[in-house]
Amino acid sequence: MSQEKKDELNYHCLVFCVDGQEFAIDILKVQEIREYQPVNVTRVAHLPSYIQGLINLRGQIIPIIDLRIKLRVSEVEYTPQTVVIILGLSDRIVGIVVDSVSNVELIAKNTIEPPPNVNNPAAYLIGLTTYKDQLLQIVDVEKLIDHEHWTLSDISQEE
Amino acid sequence: MSSPDLSEFHDTFFDEAQELLQGMEQTLLCLDPESPDHESLNAIFRCAHSIKGGAAAFGVFDDLVSTTHKLENILDLVRNGKMPLTHEAISVFLKAKDVLWDLVQAYREQREPGSESAQELLAMLQQLGDAKPGEAKPAAAKPPEEKAEAITDVAIPDGEKLLKVTLIDVSEKDRLSLHNEMGIMGTHIRQSSSGNEHYYWISSALPPEDIIAVCCFVIDESQIQVKESIPVVQDVVKEAPAEVADHNSTQSTQSTQSIQSIQSKPEATPPAKAVSEAPVKQLLAKTSAANKESGTIRVPIQKVDQLVNQVGEMVINQSILMQANQSLDPIVHASLIQDIEHMGSALRTMQEAIMALRMMPMDYAFGRFPRLVRETAGKLGKQIELITKGGGTELDKGLIERMIDPLTHLIRNSIDHGIEMPEKRIAADKDPLGKITISAQHQGGRIIIEVIDDGAGMDREKLINKAIEKGLPASHNMTDDQAFMLIFEAGFSTAEKVTDVSGRGVGMDVVKRNIQELGGLTQIESEKGKGTTIRISLPLTLAIMDGMTVQSGNERFVLSLSHIVECLQPTADQLRMLEENKALLLLRGEHLPIINLWEIFSIPNTERDLKKSIIAVLQVGKSRYALAVDQLLGQHQVVVKNLETHFKRVPCVSGATILGDGSVALILDAAAILEQNKIGLTAYGSGFNTPVLQQERV
Numbered sequence: 001m002s003q004e005k006k007d008e009l010n011y012h013c014l015v016f017c018v019d020g021q022e023f024a025i026d027i028l029k030v031q032e033i034r035e036y037q038p039v040n041v042t043r044v045a046h047l048p049s050y051i052q053g054l055i056n057l058r059g060q061i062i063p064i065i066d067l068r069i070k071l072r073v074s075e076v077e078y079t080p081q082t083v084v085i086i087l088g089l090s091d092r093i094v095g096i097v098v099d100s101v102s103n104v105e106l107i108a109k110n111t112i113e114p115p116p117n118v119n120n121p122a123a124y125l126i127g128l129t130t131y132k133d134q135l136l137q138i139v140d141v142e143k144l145i146d147h148e149h150w151t152l153s154d155i156s157q158e159e
Numbered sequence: 160m161s162s163p164d165l166s167e168f169h170d171t172f173f174d175e176a177q178e179l180l181q182g183m184e185q186t187l188l189c190l191d192p193e194s195p196d197h198e199s200l201n202a203i204f205r206c207a208h209s210i211k212g213g214a215a216a217f218g219v220f221d222d223l224v225s226t227t228h229k230l231e232n233i234l235d236l237v238r239n240g241k242m243p244l245t246h247e248a249i250s251v252f253l254k255a256k257d258v259l260w261d262l263v264q265a266y267r268e269q270r271e272p273g274s275e276s277a278q279e280l281l282a283m284l285q286q287l288g289d290a291k292p293g294e295a296k297p298a299a300a301k302p303p304e305e306k307a308e309a310i311t312d313v314a315i316p317d318g319e320k321l322l323k324v325t326l327i328d329v330s331e332k333d334r335l336s337l338h339n340e341m342g343i344m345g346t347h348i349r350q351s352s353s354g355n356e357h358y359y360w361i362s363s364a365l366p367p368e369d370i371i372a373v374c375c376f377v378i379d380e381s382q383i384q385v386k387e388s389i390p391v392v393q394d395v396v397k398e399a400p401a402e403v404a405d406h407n408s409t410q411s412t413q414s415t416q417s418i419q420s421i422q423s424k425p426e427a428t429p430p431a432k433a434v435s436e437a438p439v440k441q442l443l444a445k446t447s448a449a450n451k452e453s454g455t456i457r458v459p460i461q462k463v464d465q466l467v468n469q470v471g472e473m474v475i476n477q478s479i480l481m482q483a484n485q486s487l488d489p490i491v492h493a494s495l496i497q498d499i500e501h502m503g504s505a506l507r508t509m510q511e512a513i514m515a516l517r518m519m520p521m522d523y524a525f526g527r528f529p530r531l532v533r534e535t536a537g538k539l540g541k542q543i544e545l546i547t548k549g550g551g552t553e554l555d556k557g558l559i560e561r562m563i564d565p566l567t568h569l570i571r572n573s574i575d576h577g578i579e580m581p582e583k584r585i586a587a588d589k590d591p592l593g594k595i596t597i598s599a600q601h602q603g604g605r606i607i608i609e610v611i612d613d614g615a616g617m618d619r620e621k622l623i624n625k626a627i628e629k630g631l632p633a634s635h636n637m638t639d640d641q642a643f644m645l646i647f648e649a650g651f652s653t654a655e656k657v658t659d660v661s662g663r664g665v666g667m668d669v670v671k672r673n674i675q676e677l678g679g680l681t682q683i684e685s686e687k688g689k690g691t692t693i694r695i696s697l698p699l700t701l702a703i704m705d706g707m708t709v710q711s712g713n714e715r716f717v718l719s720l721s722h723i724v725e726c727l728q729p730t731a732d733q734l735r736m737l738e739e740n741k742a743l744l745l746l747r748g749e750h751l752p753i754i755n756l757w758e759i760f761s762i763p764n765t766e767r768d769l770k771k772s773i774i775a776v777l778q779v780g781k782s783r784y785a786l787a788v789d790q791l792l793g794q795h796q797v798v799v800k801n802l803e804t805h806f807k808r809v810p811c812v813s814g815a816t817i818l819g820d821g822s823v824a825l826i827l828d829a830a831a832i833l834e835q836n837k838i839g840l841t842a843y844g845s846g847f848n849t850p851v852l853q854q855e856r857v
Contacts, residue, residue, distance in 0.1 A: 042823040043714065045760035046810045054802075054815060054823045059472030061815050061823055063805045092804045 010106040013138065015131065016085065016098040019073040022134050025141045027104060031088040036097055038078060052097065057086065065145055066097040087141055094145055105131065112138060172213050173267045174457065176223075177260065179206040181526060184256050188529045192244045200238040203252070207231045210259065223262050226277055229284045230255050235379060236288065239328060251283050253530065321348070322367060324359040325384040333378055341370070460556070463516050470510045471703070471798035477503050478819050514703075515553070521599040521608075522550035524563050528570055532595060535574045542581050542591055543574060548598035554606050558697060561677055562608070565670040569610045569693055570595060572646075572667065577614030577691055587688065589613070601699075608695045617643055617685040626651060643683035647671040678704070678721045704799050706816070708792040708824065709775065712762040715824045716788075717797055717816055722829040724776040724783065726791055734769055742769055744776075744785045751776065753785045754836050756827075759811055765789055779830045786832070795819065799826060811835055 013024040041053040041064055050070040054061050064084060068076050081100040086093060112127040124143035129136050183206035186199050211227035214220040230252070236242040258280045265271070324341065326334060334357060341347065345363025352358065363370065367385035480499050489496060525547045536543040554562075578584075578593035585591050596611040619642045626633035626645045633645060645651055649668040674681055678698045685691040698704070698721070706717040707726075727746075735743040735750070740758060744751045753774065757765035766772050772787040797816040802809055813828035 040822060042815075042825065044806075044809055044812070044825065045762075047806065054825075056817045056821055056823050059469065059476070059817065061800050061802070061817065094805070 009109055011109055011112065011138065012106055013104070014085070015102045015105050015136065017100045017102055018068050018071055018098050022102065022131060022136045023098075024105065024107065024131075024136050024138045025085075025087075025144075029087050029089065029141050031086040031093065033101055034084045034086060034095070036078065036082045036084045055084075055095065057093070057095070060093060062086070062093045062095055064095040064097060067144070068097065068099065070145070087145075089142060096141075096145065107131070107136075107138075169217065170267075171457065172217065173263055176210045176213060176263045179210055180256050180260050180263070182206060184253065184530060185526060187249055187252050187256070188533065190244065190249060192246055192249065195237075195244045197238075200234070200244075204231065204234045204238050207234055220262075220266055222277055223259065223266065226255070226259060226262065226280065229281055229288075230259075233284050233288050235381060239379065239382070241328070242287075248287055251280075251287055254283065255280055322361050322363055322370065323386045324361060324370065325386070326357045326359070326378070327382045327384075328355045329357065329378050329382055337378070458516075460517075463513075466513050467517065468798065468800070470506070470513050472817065474506055474510055475798070475817050475819065475821070477506050479821050482819065514699075517555050517557070518553035519556045519559055520550060521552045521554055521559065522547075523556075524559050524566060525550045525597060525599075527563065527567070528597065531567060531570060532574060535571055536578075539575065540580065541574065541578055541593060543578055543593045543595055546594060546596040548596060549600045552599040552601060552606060554599070554697070555699060558677055558699075561673065562695075562697070565673045565695075566597070566608070566610065568667065568670045570597065573610055573612040573614065573691070573693075577612035577616075579615050583615075602696070606697050606699060608697065609692055610695075611690065611692045613690040616687040616689050616691055617646070617683070618687060619643075622646065639685075640683070643685055644681075646683070647681065678719065680721075703796050704826070705794065706797045706826065707775070707794050708818065709756070709773075709788040710790040710792055711756045711760070711788050712765040714760070714762050715792065715818065715822070716756065716760075717795075717818075717824050717826045718775060718777070718786075719826070719829065720794065722777045722779060724778045726773060726775045729769060729772075729774050731770055740767075744774060746776065746785075749783070751783055751785045752836070753787055754832060755787045757787075759832060759835070777829045777833075779833050782833060784833055784836075786829075797824075797826070 012027045014027050014030050015022055015024050017023070038052070041055055043053040044051065050066050052064040052066050055064055066076065082097060083101055084095040084097055085101065086095050107129055112129045114127055115125040124139045126138045126140050129138065183203050186202050190196070190199055207227050207230045211224055211231060214223040214227065233242070234252070237244050237248065242248070258276050261276065322345070326337065329337070338359070341359060341361050345361040348360040348362055350357065350359045370385050371383055477499070481503065484496050484499055487496065528547070529545055532543055532545040573595050578595065579587070581591040584593065594613045596609070598609045598611070600607050619639060622642050622645050623633050623635055623637060626648065629651060631645065631648050631651060633642070647667050647670065651667070671681055674695055674697070680696045682694040682696070683691065684694070705720040707720055707723055709716050709718055729744055733745050735745060737743065740755060742753045744753050753769065756762065766789045769787060772789060773791055774785045774787055776783060776785050795818075799814045799816060801814045802812070811828055811831045812825045813831070814826045815823055816826055818824050
């Protein structure tokens with residue numbers, strides 16, 4: 001099978017875990033995966049709580065989002081498995097903190113089901129599939145981090 | 160077949176056109192109407208011509224082509240001495256430059272250019288051209304005399320043609336050199352003249368257009384006509400030669416056009432066949448000029464900024480390495496330590512070189528002022544000479560661009576309020592010609608720009624009275640400096656009458672604000688009857704800032720040094736507690752509100768006891784306030800990075816930077832902090848006016 005054919009039929013993604021749930025994002029958006037050291041993060045006041053702060057990534061200042069807080073996980077723990085996924089998005093670089101990274105997977109596109117139409121509060125969901133007998137949520141990472149809402153006006157709603 | 164897409168070259172054309180227009184304006188301003196310098200006139204003509212040629216090549220800038228064409232026609236008449244150069248003509252040309260500039264700008268922004276000003280200009284040019292109608296029309300159609308003059312008795316060698324060269328209004332000197340040129344290109348047969356026209360018959364194998372091309376190095380193409388003539392046998396039918404002449408004249412017009420388009424691109428090689436010594440030399444000169452031009456490249460400013468940022472980072476990385484170095488044994492790791500130090504010095508040189516890329520000479524801004532002075536002075540009936548000094552001083556391009564408006568205001572102000580009318584000046588035993596000097600110079604890491612006039616100077620009492628009358632905070636005990644600074648107050652104007660030049664009291668406060676935004680300081684010196692000096696001191700660049708690193712709790716922030724007036728540790732009797740966490744600082748008779756940094760950023764674990772904190776007194780515009788922090792960590796140069804790509808707005812923060820140890824620190828926005836805390840405070844201490852404190856916390 002040729003490479004193009006493979007790409008056409010499969011979804012190449014990075015699988016990570018937040019609060020026991022498995023998520024998958026487009027591998028092409030992932031720039032690197034780094035160990036998370038909260039000490040090195042510069043806090044920025046007056047921003048939504050899921051924005052942890054800023055780090056210096058080889059001379060670039062990039063914001064770090066704790067995806068677990070964003071997804072409203074009740075208790076956030078920092079373990080040695082806690083990592084930052086550095087995402088290279090269209091116009092900026094952003095880091096997301098997740099509980100752990102599991103694997104890089106090829107998912108056959110025909111196994112992906114569309115997200116439930118009814119009551120889909122999470123517009124970031126692209127589809128659902130099963131992976132190692134678990135539900136895997138395939139997400140649009142741009143919508144997930146929801147950059148548009150990183151404004152001051154959002155704080156009042158947030159807090 | 161669709162024509163190739165030229166749109167990617169549009170920007171280059173626009174840049175070039177604007178540069179040419181700028182050059183044209185400068186040359187125009189240097190022109191002396193009484194004895195215009197021929198070279199300058201040619202230079203102006205070339206500018207118009209190049210723009211026309213460029214615009215025509217794209218085929219989509221019709222307005223630009225038609226306007227430049229008209230302008231070119233008039234310029235041509237002037238250049239050839241057929242039309243006198245008057246002050247009015249120069250003014251029309253200057254106006255033409257403005258209109259063309261607007262047109263280029265309009266095309267650049269992809270909007271329809273407003274045709275009104277262009278129409279107006281065309282009318283003005285028309286009028287100018289009509290003033291000398293008789294000579295304005297180039298001798299186009301040649302009367303039937305050429306039939307009569309037909310050559311009858313010459314044998315033309317095989318492969319050569321008989322060409323009739325008509326030179327119109329060409330000086331004797333030029334005629335002589337052209338005569339020699341033609342001698343090289345062919346064989347002279349006969350010459351004659353009538354009025355200001357001179358006819359040469361030559362026999363040559365070269366096509367007429369080549370002869371025109373060569374002659375155009377000396378004269379203009381409208382001054383020459385080359386026609387193929389036919390050796391006429393005595394009894395030939397009379398109409399025949401005329402037809403041929405007509406036919407050829409259309410041909411030669413066509414060839415003229417083609418030459419025109421070639422000339423519009425100076426680097427294009429003119430027809431290679433036109434080989435003769437003098438033109439070749441000129442050709443070489445042109446080529447070398449073209450080479451000189453290609454010695455520069457246009458680079459988008461973003462790319463340069465990226466470089467500036469990158470190298471800034473490298474410098475920081477290097478200092479991190481240096482810090483790590485200190486823990487090493489200097490004997491065991493001697494060579495490593497040395498290498499890192501070498502790298503450091505190489506990096507610093509590189510940083511300087513890269514910063515220099517963003518630098519532009521001040522002439523970029525100064526070049527606009529002669530025009531401004533000329534026109535404003537003319538409007539007011541004053542005689543003013545503008546002197547610029549240190550135009551070669553280099554400054555960050557962004558800074559220069561943002562300084563143009565404030566400087567324009569200041570110069571206008573000097574013309575209107577500073578320099579007196581000629582009669583007044585004579586009465587005061589001064590030269591009726593007023594002098595305004597603008598100068599730029601480097602001084603200890605900053606650039607000092609001065610606007611100096613030798614006018615009436617400022618009247619301290621008049622300023623103070625006016626300020627009191629306008630309800631501005633002023634008193635007769637003010638120092639001179641404070642009194643002079645009143646001119647920068649909003650709504651302040653001492654002009655007796657409001658003119659369209661200045662006097663509305665808007666402007667000067669904007670000037671001060673603009674300068675402050677750039678991290679600049681303003682200072683005024685003035686002596687009554689002698690003149691005024693306004694001195695502006697600016698940082699060299701916006702990308703690097705002198706900062707003070709402060710600590711609050713475990714967090715570090717950077718304050719711009721330009722805002723810090725002083726830092727101190729307050730004593731108990733300097734503090735006036737108002738309520739929970741709110742206090743005033745009594746500093747030399749002035750009450751300053753204290754803002755706690757920990758409060759703004761909700762920082763945990765900070766020093767809450769003001770007596771143990773450090774207070775930085777900050778000045779923002781006219782207001783001062785005290786910012787309480789835990790510690791001062793030191794003074795550094797920091798590379799400013801903005802956060803706009805990530806956050807739309809972070810309150811009280813103007814950007815971020817990377818500190819020596821690699822961590823990120825936020826740069827505080829002193830003005831926003833004040834704004835957020837909504838504390839209005841009058842500008843001056845209780846020295847002459849009781850400070851009014853408004854604690855409007857909502």
